[in-house]
Amino acid sequence: MDSPLFSFIDSLSPIEPLKSTYSASSIQAYQSLNITSISSIFTSPHDNAQKELKLSKSSFAEFSESEVCADESDKNKPSKSSNAVRLFACTSTLTQANQKMTSSASKGTVVPAEGLNDLPQPGQFDTGSPDHNTRPCHGVRSDLKQGKVRKLQAFQTAKTNTSEKRKCLFSTEVQLLDGSQPGKLNDEILGCEWDDLISATSGELIAYDEDHKGVQLAVSNAESCGFLLSKLTGDGDISDRTHPTSSTQTYYRELLMEEDQTENAQLVLDGEKNISSEEIQDNLYEANECIPTDYKVETQQQRGMRRRCLFFEAAGYSNRIMQKESVMDLSVSTGKGKSPVQNHPNPGKTPSPRVLRGIGLHLNALALTPKGKMICQDPMTSLVPSSATQQDAHGKLLSAGENFVNPGGDLLELQMDDDCSAEIFLENDHDSSQSNSPQKKRRKADNGDDGEACKRCSCKKSKCLKLYCECFAAGVYCSEPCSCQGCLNKPIHEEIVLSTRKQIEFRNPLAFAPKVIRTSDAGQDTGEDPNNTPASARHKRGCNCKKSSCLKKYCECYQGGVGCSSNCRCEGCKNTFGKRDAAVSTEAEEMKQGVGEAENCGKEKENDLQKANVQPEDHPFLELVPITPPFDVSSSLLKPPNFSSAKPPRPTKARTNSSRSSSKAPGAVHSQKSSKIADSGSNEEMPDILRNDASPGNCVKTSSPNGKRVSPPHNALSVSPNRKGGRKLILKSIPSFPSLIGDTSSGSSMNNSQSTFSTASPLALGPSEAGC
DNA sequence: GAGTTTGAAACT
DNA sequence: CAGTTTCAAACTC
Structure with missing residues (x-):
């Protein structure tokens, strides 16, 4: 924190306090967010994955170069909203250089307007092409992560500028782009930045990252988005924020501690309080976030997985295990272990968070039906923290699976889906889902071995807004593989989906519960x-x-x-x-x-x-x-x-x-x-x-x-x-x-948060997210 | 690939 | 709440 970088960053962080804008937008996002968030949640993991992939690949490269420059400039000046994301990425680059930025809560204001704005504006993303989904997700997740980040940061005391955070988030992308940096970045990666950004949005925070050149946050963000959505939907977010559970706090603290916090003072930011449920969720994801750049990809996939996968939960669980046991791996990759998860002395905690994510119960049911197939896909991704390569991830997953006693079986299945997850997501991302393309399904099947692995529906009259639709029932958005007609179960129609979901849940609270x-x-x-x-x-x-x-x-x-x-x-x-x-x-x-x-x-x-x-x-x-x-x-x-x-x-x-x-x-x-x-x-x-x-x-x-x-x-x-x-x-x-x-907080706190979530968002997409 | 069967979901 | 209809998956050919 104290490092010169800090001061340097501070000086840099010309980024104006987008806070206001961002915060406002962010808030709105949260409030309205649910929609976006929801979408994100529902958005098929595939979409996310795709987006991420895209970002990581081409996008990153592009961003890294052009945007990076911009970022720098942006640092001083808030970047454009649309670009904001990219800018973030750029910023990430900056962050890489400087990454350690500390922004005090006061600085939190510093948050670059651009980035903030962008992030906060999930809608923009959503509206976009399939990519949108990813973007939005990022935004959402970023928000979600923000909470986490906040916590982390707060804990770390590090105060990162929101702008920086943003950067970080995107930085991950940048990193991806920059093949060279990945390693370093990985270490640095912190979802924190993202979180910071998010936090910034929330206004609470300030985050900073220290060295984390790259930020994998993006990945985590995506996940976080899901959480956010869930949170948002759940209202719980607010409540949570207002009333952070002790457990959560403790958890965060721990996370922070684990991360680099030692480096950073253990300040608790305002955001910490706010963190509450979101943070918790974030924390859960944090593990993922923490994951080194390598993991990014996986994490991205995980997003999709979460949404989709029925096994979401399992994945989450497995993730926990993975984290715990595999954490080491991650840490290794990351090098710095900033990721709280990795560092977490208490694997249990981290895992639990993920587990929380797993919320998507429905998915379970679906998963069951698919019989593992589905599970395989998403779960895999979700489970796998994010290894540099999917393969790695698989291996990890597998390993994780091994670790898991119960989940073990699940894990196995999960493995299967690597292909599916990736491909599916990619394909799915596009709206095409609606278009009927049995072929897609086939593809999935082909890819995934289990064609079923990836859920896809063939709805014609239900518009994929009824339980008839497997996707909808599973809490996931329809994706390309789907051959549905007139599908409204897409991120673009988040509101509709959510409202429909609510209606159905109102009618039958257990409608989306695992069968x-x-x-x-x-x-x-x-x-x-x-x-x-x-x-x-x-x-x-x-x-x-x-x-x-x-x-x-x-x-x-x-x-x-x-x-x-x-x-x-x-x-x-x-x-x-x-x-x-x-x-x-x-x-x-x-x-x-x-x-x-x-x-x-x-x-x-x-x-x-x-x-x-x-x-x-x-x-x-x-x-x-x-x-x-x-x-x-x-x-x-x-x-x-x-x-x-x-x-x-x-x-x-x-x-x-x-x-x-x-x-x-x-x-x-x-x-x-x-x-x-x-x-x-x-x-x-x-x-x-x-x-x-x-x-x-x-x-x-x-x-x-x-x-x-x-x-x-x-x-x-x-x-x-x-x-x-x-x-x-x-x-x-x-x-x-x-x-x-949370050992600390004890289940009660968790429960509360959970309950809030659940209540808050019927959609909960948790499931979907979870979903994988 | 088309058509039939089935039972859940939705509707009345 | 019960009965009927609608729907899409599962299944068969």
């Missing part, structure tokens, strides 16, 4: 015993199959790789993953709790056997299924609120749940084990989700939510007295989740 809930155990189980996993997971609503005997994809349960449960109203159920009767019995047992355990065991065993027979061979996904838990986690973040508000989609389920819940205590399942207690009847679903979430992180595994069905025998957990051991377990997981998120 299949997996117990945390599932992952483990799957890993260990494929048989169990399926059992663990259950379709929330349950199916209503009559002719398919729950043996075809028509059956959502089957499609999701889960057995039918008491919630199902199917006739002649022959679900290989678990028959309804069995499920019912299991539930009954659960109801009985301890009492019927023995019986359940027997039944479950049978089920398991069946499953075992079927699953392994027939349903690879089962493994995938475990993924859901992670998603759930993320989803839990978003959705919990929703759930709270949400009405049980179907009374029947609710009923069952309620009955179950009765035994369980709502909410608070702070301790994992306590989770048992926790199940609140009301939240059964939520709990499940949460459970899932928690599971990944915690031990969910230990307890098998699945318990219901899965084999109680297998898991003592199942034994859980409560009607559904699995669920109980889930609850447990929930508590754990919070803990993961």
Whole structure:
């Protein structure tokens, strides 16, 4: 901070305080933002990826050169709005040179108007071509990141000028452009700058970056954008800002600390407060941001992934793991470890944030259906921090997957999609999605192995604004691969999409919730015993199959790789993953709790056997299924609120749940084990989700939510007295989740933030983002 | 690739 | 809330 650079920068930062403009715009953006943000959220990851790619490649180069110059000049003068972005990039270059800029909060004002303006104006980006999407995303993300950045910066005390930050953000691009710098930049990369920019927008901050020549922020920004969107949508943002959760703060602090903060004074900026939820999210992403330039690409992809991927959650989870374990890798690449994530002593925290991102529950469901395919794609990207090369990323992902116990299965799948993600995104970015092009799909399929990996719809009458549309249901924007007609599920129509989403959610709060809930155990189980996993997971609503005997994809349960449960109203159920009767019995047992355990065991065993027979061979996904838990986690973040508000989609389920819940205590399942207690009847679903979430992180595994069905025998957990051991377990997981998120703040804080989000933005795109 | 089947989603 | 219609995916040929 103190370094001459600082002073130098300060002198440089002629950039006028765009704050006002920026802040105003930013604010507006936030407020209105949701739309943009939403779009960003929904925007298919593909788009983002594309944009990023473009930027990284051609754009960067261009920017780097022309813009850089401009940047310098810009530094003194606010650049043009449109150019702002580029300028940022340029600035990034500058930043590279000077990167360390500290702007005090007071300086925050310094933020270059241009950049700020630009950033704040997501709309501009959006309007643009497919690229727009990316840009907007950046903007959004930048905003999101800003929060993070703020935190980081704040923590760092470093005060970077918004302009600088902007630069940084773009710098990442620049870096990309400049092949030479990447290495250095990587080190420097800090999402911070972006964050700073964002923060600047928010007005809070000031960020500064020190050395971070390049800023990968852009990448993180994209992600952050998603968060922002979610935040925005969620209102939570504001609330969060106003009331930063202790946990978040702590988290940020830690992040900051981890990063370079040591270098920078640990000042807490005003922004810190503001950071709150957003920051949290950002933090989550931060890891990504932090990731070295190399990761940038991946991160970008991740964006797309997030949006799209159902596995989002899983990805997030995996990311966590990745970060934790792989963090080292990242740090290595980055060299400086500025990325909080990497540095984070507490991997858990960082991961948790990501997990939060994973919010997109829907995705889970989708993911399930795709069976891994989808998962593969996005998750991969999302999971992978961002390695220099995708391949690396893959490797990382894989590694990450390995690391993940539960997610592991997911990870595998994720890997698959590298191709898909990249290509798809690229293609998707364009609006073409609407245009019917089965070919695209094919392509995806071809590329992704699983054509399904990438979600694509063929809607003709629904305009992709109904749950009929898989993309929409998954919380992702339609992309090129889609062969839909009259598609309105595009970033350009964010508002429409959001409003529609809200309507649907209003009608059915769980509409976008993951259809299949997996117990945390599932992952483990799957890993260990494929048989169990399926059992663990259950379709929330349950199916209503009559002719398919729950043996075809028509059956959502089957499609999701889960057995039918008491919630199902199917006739002649022959679900290989678990028959309804069995499920019912299991539930009954659960109801009985301890009492019927023995019986359940027997039944479950049978089920398991069946499953075992079927699953392994027939349903690879089962493994995938475990993924859901992670998603759930993320989803839990978003959705919990929703759930709270949400009405049980179907009374029947609710009923069952309620009955179950009765035994369980709502909410608070702070301790994992306590989770048992926790199940609140009301939240059964939520709990499940949460459970899932928690599971990944915690031990969910230990307890098998699945318990219901899965084999109680297998898991003592199942034994859980409560009607559904699995669920109980889930609850447990929930508590754990919070803990993961922020040890400091504790789950509660997290929960709050989450809840706010969820509530705030029905869209939540979290999912989409998460989505991947 | 076209047509049919299926069951969820949406509507009444 | 129940019944019907609409819709798009899944499936079949």
